[in-house]
Amino acid sequence: MTERRSVSSGVHWEELAGYCRATRVDDRIFVSGTTASSDDGVVAVGDPAGQTRYVLDKIGWAIAELGGRLEDVVRTRIYITDIVNTEAIARVHGEVFGHVRPANTLVRADLVGDEFLVEIEAEAIVGAGDAL
Numbered sequence: 001m002t003e004r005r006s007v008s009s010g011v012h013w014e015e016l017a018g019y020c021r022a023t024r025v026d027d028r029i030f031v032s033g034t035t036a037s038s039d040d041g042v043v044a045v046g047d048p049a050g051q052t053r054y055v056l057d058k059i060g061w062a063i064a065e066l067g068g069r070l071e072d073v074v075r076t077r078i079y080i081t082d083i084v085n086t087e088a089i090a091r092v093h094g095e096v097f098g099h100v101r102p103a104n105t106l107v108r109a110d111l112v113g114d115e116f117l118v119e120i121e122a123e124a125i126v127g128a129g130d131a132l
Helices: 012-017 048-065 083-097
Strands: 004-007 022-025 028-034 073-080 103-108 118-125
Touching: 022 048, 028 048, 048 083, 048 118, 073 083, 083 103, 083 118
Parallel strands: 073 103
Antiparallel strands: 004 022, 022 028, 028 118, 073 118
């Protein structure tokens, strides 16, 4: 029997567009594209590293809510608005995942607002971090 659970971070986009922050199906966790948005608006405006930290913290929270941990992440996808920010964003990703080394894709893309510099999605398999 397949088990499915979801968690919401409460941003208005989730209800409006009909999605959740993350969904767990059996031992797999899928985290939606996540930006540096909070109840107060955009976080760390103009700061790609600051936005990346915020996003990865939010992703870590969602994974933990569903019984996983950052060490269980096996894939990340990073979307950035300006190639000039690649190194700053990559450094923060490396700080968080340097010991995990998930598969990763980085793509330049238009995001949902000009103030957003980075959006990240993640996939985790609960228990995968045990092999590290």
